Amino acid sequence: MVQRHVDEGREAVNYSEFATDPGDADESIETIEEGEMPPAYFTRFGLHPEADLTDREIAELIDGLRNTQGFSDG
Numbered sequence: 001m002v003q004r005h006v007d008e009g010r011e012a013v014n015y016s017e018f019a020t021d022p023g024d025a026d027e028s029i030e031t032i033e034e035g036e037m038p039p040a041y042f043t044r045f046g047l048h049p050e051a052d053l054t055d056r057e058i059a060e061l062i063d064g065l066r067n068t069q070g071f072s073d074g
Contacts, residue, residue, distance in 0.1 A: 005039070019069045029062050 013023040031037050038051040053061065065071055 018071075022071060025065070025071050028065055032058060032062060 011023075013025055013028055014021065018025070038048070042048055043052050
């Protein structure tokens with residue numbers, strides 16, 4: 001199941017190839033802002049508490065994405 005999620009995510013946006021092929025990069029910020037990342041199953045029952053980002057960490061992540069070469073979100 002985890003590998004399938006990784007594969008599906010890389011089909012949409014592969015950050016290893018982001019500078020040359022941003023894929024659906026514009027959706028990255030939207031997904032983060034809507035609270036869809038990380039997926040609920042990943043943090044359910046207290047699993048992976050380090051993945052539960054603070055508002056500041058979310059803002060820094062979005063800012064970093066916007067300043068990444070290849071990102072096309074205005």
